[in-house]
Amino acid sequence: MAIRNYILVCGGTGCESSHSDEIYQNLLAEAEAQGVGDEVQVVKTGCFGFCEQGPIVKILPEDSFYVQVKPQDAKELISEHIIKGRQVERLLYNIDTLKQKTAKVDDIEFYKKQYRIVLRNCGFIDPENIDEYIARSGYEALEKVLFDMSPDDVIAELKIAGLRGRGGAGFPTWMKWNFTKMQQNEIKYVACNADEGDPGAYMDRSTLEGDPHTVIEGMTICGKTIGAHQGFIYIRAEYPLAIHRLEVAMAQAREYGLLGKDILGSGFDFDIEIRLGAGAFVCGEETALLQSIEGHRGTPQPRPPFPAVKGLWQKPTCLNNVETWANVPVIITRGGAWFNKIGTKDSPGTKVFALTGKVKNSGLVEVPMGTTLREIIYDIGGGIIGGKKFKAVQTGGPSGGMISAENLDTPIDFGGLSAIGSMMGSGSMIVMNEDDCIVDVAKFYLNFSVDESCGKCAPCRIGGRSLLNILEKFTSGNGTHEDIDKIKAISHAMQVGSLCALGQTAPNPLLSSLKWYADEYEAHIVDKKCPAGKCKKLITYVIDPDKCIGCTACARKCPVGAISGEVKKKHTIDASICIKCGACMASCKFDAISVH
Amino acid sequence: MAKMTLADLRALRDAKKVDIKKRATEGKEGRVIIGMGTCGIASGAKVVLDEFLTQLDKYGITNISVTQTGCMGLCSVEPTIEVIVPDMPDIIYGNVDKATVETIVKEHIIGNKLVNDHIIDRPASDIMSDDGDK
Numbered sequence: 001m002a003i004r005n006y007i008l009v010c011g012g013t014g015c016e017s018s019h020s021d022e023i024y025q026n027l028l029a030e031a032e033a034q035g036v037g038d039e040v041q042v043v044k045t046g047c048f049g050f051c052e053q054g055p056i057v058k059i060l061p062e063d064s065f066y067v068q069v070k071p072q073d074a075k076e077l078i079s080e081h082i083i084k085g086r087q088v089e090r091l092l093y094n095i096d097t098l099k100q101k102t103a104k105v106d107d108i109e110f111y112k113k114q115y116r117i118v119l120r121n122c123g124f125i126d127p128e129n130i131d132e133y134i135a136r137s138g139y140e141a142l143e144k145v146l147f148d149m150s151p152d153d154v155i156a157e158l159k160i161a162g163l164r165g166r167g168g169a170g171f172p173t174w175m176k177w178n179f180t181k182m183q184q185n186e187i188k189y190v191a192c193n194a195d196e197g198d199p200g201a202y203m204d205r206s207t208l209e210g211d212p213h214t215v216i217e218g219m220t221i222c223g224k225t226i227g228a229h230q231g232f233i234y235i236r237a238e239y240p241l242a243i244h245r246l247e248v249a250m251a252q253a254r255e256y257g258l259l260g261k262d263i264l265g266s267g268f269d270f271d272i273e274i275r276l277g278a279g280a281f282v283c284g285e286e287t288a289l290l291q292s293i294e295g296h297r298g299t300p301q302p303r304p305p306f307p308a309v310k311g312l313w314q315k316p317t318c319l320n321n322v323e324t325w326a327n328v329p330v331i332i333t334r335g336g337a338w339f340n341k342i343g344t345k346d347s348p349g350t351k352v353f354a355l356t357g358k359v360k361n362s363g364l365v366e367v368p369m370g371t372t373l374r375e376i377i378y379d380i381g382g383g384i385i386g387g388k389k390f391k392a393v394q395t396g397g398p399s400g401g402m403i404s405a406e407n408l409d410t411p412i413d414f415g416g417l418s419a420i421g422s423m424m425g426s427g428s429m430i431v432m433n434e435d436d437c438i439v440d441v442a443k444f445y446l447n448f449s450v451d452e453s454c455g456k457c458a459p460c461r462i463g464g465r466s467l468l469n470i471l472e473k474f475t476s477g478n479g480t481h482e483d484i485d486k487i488k489a490i491s492h493a494m495q496v497g498s499l500c501a502l503g504q505t506a507p508n509p510l511l512s513s514l515k516w517y518a519d520e521y522e523a524h525i526v527d528k529k530c531p532a533g534k535c536k537k538l539i540t541y542v543i544d545p546d547k548c549i550g551c552t553a554c555a556r557k558c559p560v561g562a563i564s565g566e567v568k569k570k571h572t573i574d575a576s577i578c579i580k581c582g583a584c585m586a587s588c589k590f591d592a593i594s595v596h
Numbered sequence: 597m598a599k600m601t602l603a604d605l606r607a608l609r610d611a612k613k614v615d616i617k618k619r620a621t622e623g624k625e626g627r628v629i630i631g632m633g634t635c636g637i638a639s640g641a642k643v644v645l646d647e648f649l650t651q652l653d654k655y656g657i658t659n660i661s662v663t664q665t666g667c668m669g670l671c672s673v674e675p676t677i678e679v680i681v682p683d684m685p686d687i688i689y690g691n692v693d694k695a696t697v698e699t700i701v702k703e704h705i706i707g708n709k710l711v712n713d714h715i716i717d718r719p720a721s722d723i724m725s726d727d728g729d730k
């Protein structure tokens with residue numbers, strides 16, 4: 001007898017702890033008992049990432065999604081679903097509650113909060129085979145733009161769509177294209193920002209690796225619209241696979257006549273060159289990036305003039321981010337009105353996030369704008385690793401802010417994130433739990449900005465360093481309340497006086513954390529303690545005499561011989577020798593060592 | 597192929613559309629798709645790809661193609677692969693290593709049974725699917 005149904009039981013840790021194994025065993029036994037043992041296969045799967053509703057059972061091919069299943073439900077699932085072919089309504093996930101939330105996107109599957117526009121082909125097509133891209137409506141948008149639409153039609157469509165730049169600032173894309181188009185100049189350029197320098201970000205890299213043609217098509221459409229014949233992709237040399245896939249894709253597009261002279265016989269010429277960056281974060285800033293493409297040192301320039309007016313070699317240049325480009329072909333084929341219905345009024349469409357840090361399912365996530373942080377972290381990300389407590393999430397990289405638990409239900413879009421003191425940025429999302437020290441994290445981001453500052457202007461160069469010095473004081477127990485006032489004054493000077501957004505936004509992680517985690521700063525300043533046990537100068541390791549059995553494991557592990565004690569006698573740590581490496585704590589099997 | 601005209605491109609797309617849709621319909625030829633983004637490769641996707649070719653050879657299976665794709669977005673369970681064979685639901689497996697490959701070939705591809713503990717749910721709905729135009 002052939003198998004006709006597959007029953008998938010979630011075997012992730014969350015569901016496992018709520019008896020999914022018992023459910024699995026019961027389903028096996030019931031299938032046998034009810035005589036369909038050879039017609040169904042029961043399998044345990046990896047985590048479905050929907051732990052909140054677990055344990056989860058899914059039955060294929062119907063794709064029925066059962067939630068909060070109990071071991072005693074196995075009998076009914078077999079007798080009703082498998083034998084009679086009727087879904088067990090009471091266990092089905094309640095679609096109605098979710099429909100309200102996602103009513104704007106009617107074809108979204110209810111439990112899948114992700115919706116892929118930018119990543120539509122990633123993980124589906126072979127990126128090194130242009131035919132597969134073409135088969136998925138690839139270069140259809142370019143056809144339309146070359147033969148059926150005027151440049152003004154294209155800009156109008158982008159305006160209806162309401163697409164905003166995904167590189168961080170959220171500038172309306174149609175406006176940027178329109179400015180560049182309006183310039184009277186024989187020579188114009190199109191440029192793609194694939195510098196992607198924030199810690200924890202890899203959205204653009206993955207897009208280029210998984211679907212390089214969408215960026216090439218988007219740029220070509222822009223060339224036709226604004227009147228440019230040459231494009232540049234600025235990508236960091238640390239992305240060899242993305243570069244390779246782009247090169248393959250460009251070669252194939254040229255062979256097919258989709259790049260180069262007289263594209264598809266339309267008379268329009270357009271080609272693209274790759275320029276490698278050396279991995280400086282500041283080179284992602286648009287004016288610095290253009291300098292770098294020209295072969296100069298990558299330092300930001302005063303604006304205006306904006307690149308749309310005077311960009312590469314003083315010619316009008318339209319620069320967009322990888323993800324922005326990837327949205328363009330879809331908007332042209334599906335229409336601006338379709339796109340505009342997805343997401344929020346403030347920010348239509350989707351956003352790709354690189355979800356990392358202390359979250360169970362780290363990965364690339366594409367969700368409609370307006371999805372909440374809670375949905376991303378808990379429903380898609382599966383919650384915090386090891387059942388620990390959520391502490392903060394940083395969006396926007398070193399330019400963004402830390403977001404606390406109070407604001408987890410904020411719908412994410414450009415406006416929503418700014419309102420809570422962070423920003424969209426390019427889409428890195430780093431989750432922190434109770435083991436992370438907020439002051440230490442603020443120091444990490446500030447350190448990054450100070451390292452990456454180009455040093456051209458004083459507020460950023462000197463201000464950043466001064467802020468870092470103050471944070472050093474906090475983490476070594478020398479902070480005072482006056483320092484907080486200083487932070488505010490210096491930050492203000494940086495925000496208003498820095499030439500580029502690197503300096504203007506560098507204080508954000510610090511300022512946002514001061515606002516939401518004042519207690520933790522107080523603990524460092526007043527009590528000279530680090531509640532998370534991260535700041536080495538503020539912690540001591542101690543052995544609990546009631547728990548220590550004198551096994552000597554820790555004394556043997558300690559690299560500096562700070563632990564003394566005889567076999568089977570209580571051990572002690574000499575704080576004046578201890579270097580706070582934590583090796584002893586990891587070695588104790590009796591949980592006798594703790595941090596204070 | 598030489599440079600295309602508009603008509604050539606449309607003809608090619610129509611032809612290839614049929615191929616790519618076959619992946620989701622009955623009677624298709626089988627396919628194993630390996631997620632080969634930086635994350636996949638770093639966690640051993642290349643080894644997995646090679647092992648699939650070896651194992652398919654070993655069992656004399658010739659109607660299953662092995663292809664690569666970009667990141668499926670499931671970086672915490674890389675390497676990820678998708679197995680598409682006739683009369684079986686399309687399945688994504690995660691945390692696949694060399695040893696799992698043979699199990700997948702023997703059980704899933706030859707035996708039409710799913711492999712325990714490695715199935716991962718598809719991350720998102722697909723805007724390009726037939727009903728995506730709603």
Ligand SMILES: Cc1cc2nc3c(=O)[nH]c(=O)nc-3n(C[C@H](O)[C@H](O)[C@H](O)COP(=O)(O)O)c2cc1C
Nearest residue numbers: 165166167193196197284285286320321324501502
């Ligand atoms: C320090 C700094 C780094 C930046 N890094 C990037 C980057 O890596 N990628 C990017 O697309 N934009 C980056 N930007 C934003 C760009 O200046 C620019 O706004 C963006 O590329 C415009 O494209 P969009 O309109 O499509 O968003 C950065 C800005 C600053 C100030």
Ligand code: SF4
Nearest residue numbers: 455456457460500503
């Ligand atoms: S703000 Fe910082 S990075 Fe930007 S130009 Fe000034 S010194 Fe350079």
Ligand code: SF4
Nearest residue numbers: 548549551552554588
């Ligand atoms: S490892 Fe733990 S139990 Fe053993 S001596 Fe050290 S503190 Fe005591």
